Amino acid sequence: MTQYRRTRHIAARTIEGRAFIINTASSTLHELDECGTFLWERIPRAGDAETLAEHLIGVYEVDAGRARADTTAFLSELEHLGLIEPIHE
Amino acid sequence: MYRRTIAIGPLAVTCMCDDRSFDALIARDYKMFLSPRHTGLPVRIMPLTSPSTDDLAVTANRRGITIARDDFHSRSDAAFTLTDLYIHRDTYSLNSWLRIFLTLAGLRRGILLVHGAGWRDGTGAWLFAGRSGAGKSTITRILGKRHALSDELTLLHHAGAGTTAYSTPFWGELQRGGEQSRRGALRGICSLRHGAAVDLTPAARPHTLRTLLSTILFFSDNAGLMRRLLATAAAITRTTPGYTLTFSRDARPASITRTLREAVA
Numbered sequence: 404m405t406q407y408r409r410t411r412h413i414a415a416r417t418i419e420g421r422a423f424i425i426n427t428a429s430s431t432l433h434e435l436d437e438c439g440t441f442l443w444e445r446i447p448r449a450g451d452a453e454t455l456a457e458h459l460i461g462v463y464e465v466d467a468g469r470a471r472a473d474t475t476a477f478l479s480e481l482e483h484l485g486l487i488e489p490i491h492e
Numbered sequence: 493m494y495r496r497t498i499a500i501g502p503l504a505v506t507c508m509c510d511d512r513s514f515d516a517l518i519a520r521d522y523k524m525f526l527s528p529r530h531t532g533l534p535v536r537i538m539p540l541t542s543p544s545t546d547d548l549a550v551t552a553n554r555r556g557i558t559i560a561r562d563d564f565h566s567r568s569d570a571a572f573t574l575t576d577l578y579i580h581r582d583t584y585s586l587n588s589w590l591r592i593f594l595t596l597a598g599l600r601r602g603i604l605l606v607h608g609a610g611w612r613d614g615t616g617a618w619l620f621a622g623r624s625g626a627g628k629s630t631i632t633r634i635l636g637k638r639h640a641l642s643d644e645l646t647l648l649h650h651a652g653a654g655t656t657a658y659s660t661p662f663w664g665e666l667q668r669g670g671e672q673s674r675r676g677a678l679r680g681i682c683s684l685r686h687g688a689a690v691d692l693t694p695a696a697r698p699h700t701l702r703t704l705l706s707t708i709l710f711f712s713d714n715a716g717l718m719r720r721l722l723a724t725a726a727a728i729t730r731t732t733p734g735y736t737l738t739f740s741r742d743a744r745p746a747s748i749t750r751t752l753r754e755a756v757a
Contacts (some may be wrong), residue, residue: 414718414725416648421698423726427718432705433700 406490407478414484417444423454426485433484438463442477446487452478497527498590501647501658501675503598504532505590511539514581521583524672527680533572533597538562540578550592552714557596559711566590572597589663590644595710599717602650602724607707608681610641610657613749615756617657617676619646620684620737621707627684627739629665635745637666641674645709648678648728655728678732679756687738690747692755699732701725 409415414425422440424433435443441462442455449455455478456470465473481487494515497506504527507518514537519526540563549560557568564579575593579585595605608621610630620631632643642658644664649656655678669715683695683703695703704725712718735755739748 412713412715414715414722416722418701418726418729419697423698423701423722425705425718425722427715430713432702434702472563 404451405478407446407482407487408490409446410485410488415443424486428485431484433483433486439477442474443481450487450490495530496522497530497532498522498661499527499532499673500524500525500594500660501656502601502649503594503603503647503683504529505593505597506530506532506534507537508534509537510754511537511581517581517583517586521586522661524709535566535577537577537579540580548592548711550596550711550713552596552712552717556752557712559589559592559596563587566593568597587662591709592711594647596717598647598649598729599710599720599724600635603649604721604725604728604730605650605660605662605709606646606648606704607644607709608646609643610646610659611639612657612674612676613639613753615753616654616679616737617641618679618752619648619657619681621681621703622684623707624688627686630741631684631737631739631748632666634739634741634743635748640666641676648733650728654678654731672677678728680733680735680752681729682735682737684737685738686740688740689738690740690743690751691738692748692751693736693738695734695736697729697734699734699736703728703734704729 412428417421420437421437423445445458452475456474459470493508495508496518497504530642545560546562551558556570559566563585566575566577568575608619609632611618622628629643632640641659642663643666645660645662647658647660656675659674681700
């Protein structure tokens with residue numbers, strides 16, 4: 404299972420349940436919704452899709468298959484935006 | 493050696509040069525922002541003899557800060573204790589460089605330069621934030637230059653429990669209508685919307701932060717500086733409420749000022 408971490412060229416802050424993330428390399432501002440912010444805040448401690456999906460299931464009414472699919476897609480999108488990167492041990 | 497200190501809000505820049513005509517240019521362009529106390533961040537100004545770089549390039553690291561464009565090149569140490577500026581002797585070049593320099597030098601002091609019209613009266617100051625076409629000059633024209641901080645770039649200084657808005661010499665369409673050094677405690681940050689009736693609707697803090705972040709003038713891609721910028725913007729929105737101000741080009745000044753005053757009453 405791929406582990407992810409936040410990239411070094413970001414500035415991030417959560418305000419009233421919404422994460423604001425600036426990618427300093429591309430000078431772009433990203434804002435996450437409630438669910439995205441929930442996952443974003445857990446990436447430093449649980450940076451793989453499986454573990455994050457389990458967190459999601461514990462809080463939101465969502466079935467396991469859907470949670471894994473959504474979390475995988477979410478991580479893929481964040482990686483594409485340069486906000487997270489896979490950890491290569 | 494000629495010395496002129498340009499003081500914009502709490503940030504002062506002491507310009508030193510041997511060129512009398514450059515000194516005269518500073519004295520003319522920043523007349524209302526000159527300070528007799530030469531204790532600002534020292535900048536040695538020299539003529540640029542060869543073109544720097546075509547595109548704007550800002551580099552910030554532990555060794556210092558460089559700002560380069562085809563018409564200027566400056567290098568400052570990391571603490572801005574000394575800056576050497578090579579620049580063409582013209583209004584446009586100095587104005588452009590000064591804007592960029594202020595954003596970098598001001599950040600560590602909680603200072604942001606924001607694309608926004610500033611206006612103040614006896615109750616405090618308001619920021620009408622927005623990019624080109626949002627209505628900054630229109631609202632400034634309606635409210636009158638007499639109390640305007642700028643119709644283009646307003647300086648915000650966050651310290652302690654509040655934020656102060658300051659006038660700047662950086663104006664847009666209205667071409668330096670105020671030209672006065674003014675300030676006021678920031679009472680609200682408004683995004684502008686055109687509509688038939690004047691209306692002030694409170695905005696959620698994320699909306700206000702989004703408005704502010706999208707209008708802050710900043711040029712460095714240094715992640716550490718960007719984190720500081722984000723923290724400062726977040727702190728400002730923690731202590732300053734946000735609104736959406738709806739108004740029309742034909743709105744009466746009194747209807748807008750009354751609406752603003754009622755919000756802080």
